[in-house]
Amino acid sequence: MKLRTISLFVATVLLSTATFAQKKNKQKTIPSKDVLVTELLSKMTLEEKIGQLNLPSAGEFTTGQATNSDIGGKIEKGLVGGLFNIKSVARIRDVQKVAVEKSRLKIPLIFGMDVIHGYETTFPIPLGLSCSWDMNHIKTSAQIAAKEASADGINWTFSPMVDISRDPRWGRASEGSGEDAYLGSQISKAMVHGYQGNSLMDNNTIMACVKHFALYGAPEAGRDYNTVDMSHIRMYNEYFPPYKAAVDAGVGSVMASFNEIDGVPATGNKWLMTDVLRNQWKFNGFVVTDYTGINEMIEHGMGDLQAVSALAMNAGIDMDMVGEGFLTTLKKSVEEGKVPMAQLDAAVRRILEAKYDLGLFHDPYKYCDVKRAKTEIFTKENRQIAQNIAAESFVLLKNSKSVLPLQANQKVALVGPLAIAQKHMPGTWSVATNFDTPITLRTALEAKLGQANVNYAMGCNFDYDPAFVEKAGFFGKPLPSDSRAKEVLWAEALEAAKKSDVIVFAIGEGAELSGESSSRTNLQIPQAQKDLLKELKKANKPIVLVLFNGRPLAITEENELADAILDVWFPGTEAGPAITDVLYGTVNPSGKLSMTFPRNVGQVPIFYNHKNTGRPLSLEKTQKGEFEKFRSNYLDVPNTPLFPFGYGLSYTSFDYSNFKVSSNTLSKGGKITVSVDVKNTGNFDGKEVVQLYIRDLVGSVTRPVKELKGFQKVAIKKGETKNISFELTEEDLKFYNSNLDFVAEAGEFEVFVGTNSDTQMKLKFELVK
């Protein structure tokens, strides 16, 4: 079909949504993707081609300095390929109308947004979600996010963020799935499937964008945007797998990271974007920069705007987010022979193909059904699911003398500013959330127990340092405050405690203490809250901490002082009811940490799958926390973390026994079965995440002391025993060697099962080839 016919077709479908709606049941036939895109490319001017690579922000929310002017005019001239940060179906429809009615070639725009952990129905922050270890829940959260976002005009999300991080100083650890490549890969896959569904042609799925490619989670000293310097063997084995998992799951787009890799910023790194991503991993979607990522290469010291834009294009970047380096310099670079026309055409083709895959050439208003927006967003059903999922993400860190679950007849002293900090409940990157909707812990608790049974006192301000408090409440989320002297606030809290049977202290970070540009060198609870906790001890009542946090915190002291600690991260819009469900045992906690909690910040980076060194401390001394001279340990703190990866308690207890491997040898092409009985020995039905780790005892390169290779989240009734089995094949034993070949080496392996990464329950088998 000739382009004129295509345009005619496009024009016909654009007459009006109503006309289209009437016709919608009829199957529209348009040319195949290849034919349509090739025809369009042949008609496009160089300016129009470059325009497709331009992604401005609508400017409602900004993360950088740049602003885009006259977006409407540019869209009319065909100088915009997509737009992001615009909310509401009616507005998106208006903008789309400009593109498909006023621009020469009537090419529809794609509309992106940071739909990171839900849309208006907001789920726990990703780090919290990852602690559910429940791939169905995680996929469901992405599905609901896609349904709501697509009902509001969005067809592209900048998620999942899969950057492995072993450094809780880095605030963006909150946006990822923690420290482990295996768990991270499973989550990456689940998210992509959740967003993209079976087909992007459906109107309730959206295109995912895996980010930030690559290694953004390993900045020096945990400072955001800082330099990353890492061996290739570590990249391939420990950091790349979740990105690759997204590519293997069919992710439609990839976002470049801000950091450098091997001395070249990711945005201009041809090895990364072309050799690894396209040639090795066979990715065939498009790559977008991060926000002004091209322009930032000037500060990195890579040249002027024309030079860095050409560098990005030649490296394999397709779309320029916000910075307009492509828009303003690529034409010149093509004319001067600095960017081959074929490279540019390939980028334009990928963008057009993505639009085709989303069904936008079939119907540019496909995501602009106003009725859907009214009925499918923030529904009762979605919120109930969000509440259930949030409860599954909480991690019970401590529960001495079974203080939890609470009894409904106990009077509760509820303290802490976070118990009433409504706008903080969704946590970082909640751009679509309506901040009047989250339910606080106080509201939910009073609804459950009746106001008379909840004695609320703020007890302290968020912190003593007003500048720090302001940072915690960035983006218009001021924290509740009280100007009275701290002693007066303490006295009030103690009074509330005296009248009550138990103290529940909502303690921790504010929503904006984690997320982008929120790195911390101090991982402690803010001092004002720490001091209140010490005061509260005077009441001699059990103390339950409900911990809000966007990263692992150093809570060694709080762990001594409190009787129970429930880590709830930032739970989303349904925070209060989800927390109440767990505090009262309607839901038995089953979350497990996806990131290690250090004893203090000096242990960072600390992670379970480290190497052994030539001078390891013995297991016995490690467990006792004893120091030994000339061994790899610290003078002042044990090597062990406060809480290891995979850790999390339940109101019940689980016993592991009858641990077996089906054979002591695993041959090429064969498999062995690893099985264990898990018995619920306590008084509650519960869920356990049964974890399997391996250790490769001898290798051509050094291997980690443990690596997660399987897990199952299983519901086990009280008194019940379940036999859990895992299969291991040679594939599970593979790693990248010095040549970066993915191989399994013959020899002895240990296999561990248990309730967290500290497990010492192990057996041996041998891989024979």
Ligand code: BGC
């Ligand atoms: C962040 C990305 C985000 C983008 C668009 C950047 O500052 O690094 O994660 O997707 O802004 O909002």
